[in-house]
Amino acid sequence: MDAKLLEILVCPVCKGPLYYDKGRQELICRGDRLAFAVKDGIPVMLESEARELPAEEEVGK
Numbered sequence: 001m002d003a004k005l006l007e008i009l010v011c012p013v014c015k016g017p018l019y020y021d022k023g024r025q026e027l028i029c030r031g032d033r034l035a036f037a038v039k040d041g042i043p044v045m046l047e048s049e050a051r052e053l054p055a056e057e058e059v060g061k
Contacts, residue, residue, distance in 0.1 A: 001027075001038060012045050019059070026051070030059045 011029035026035040033053040
């Protein structure tokens with residue numbers, strides 16, 4: 001994931017910052033507990049396509 005792109009991307013729901021989980025290839029919104037997939041280097045920033053993070057799943061730091 002390009003660092004410059006990560007600096008300007010925000011959560012489409014709350015407009016908050018995103019954390020990049022390299023292992024899962026996802027952009028994580030800690031506030032909304034949503035994970036947005038990164039497919040072939042392209043973030044899929046659609047709320048309808050986001051994965052909800054269960055309460056027991058640790059959100060990256």
